[in-house]
Amino acid sequence: MEPLDVDGVRTVQVGTGLFLLGFLGLIPFWAPLEEAGRTWLLWMCLTGVGLGLLGMEYCKRRRRFRAERDADEV
Template identity: 65%
Template sequence: MDFRDEQPRQHEIGNRTYFVADVEPLDVDGVRTVEVGTALWLLGFLALLPFYGRLQDSGNLWWLWTCLAGFGLGLFGLEYCRRRRRTRAEAEVSEPGPA
C-alpha cells in the first residue's frame, strides 16, 4: 500500500507562507504509546502503594484504584494495538504489489 503522491511543499494563506516538512509518522500503530502510558499507570500505582493508610485516612484512596484501573485498561489497549499491528502487517504481505 503506497500513499505517496505529490503534495504541495508550501501553502500560502493570506500573507503567510507555510512550509510542509517531509517526515514520516513516528508511531503508526500506537503500540509504543500505549506501552508507555500503561507503564506510567503502573508506576503511579506502585508509588502510591506505600501511602495506602494515609490515602485511606484522607479519603483519597480512589487515587490508588484509579492507577490500577488505568494499568488494567492499558493492558487491554496494548493487546488491541498489537492485534491491529499484526493484522495490518498480514494485510500488507498478502496485498499484491504494483505491476
C-alpha cells in the first residue's frame, strides 16, 4: 500500500491560523498578562504566525517542485 502523498500546505495553514486566533484572543488580556509577567504568550503566538507563513511558502515551493518532477517523469 502506498503512503498518502501529503504536501503539508493544509497542515501548516491550520497551525498558522490557530496561532493567529491565539494571538487575537490574547490581545484583550494584555494588561493582566503584563501584570503576571506572561506577555511572552502573545509573542509566542505571533512568532508561530510568522514561522507558519514561512513554512507555508516552503511547502508550496516543495509541492510545485514535486509536481514538476512528476510531470518530467511521464
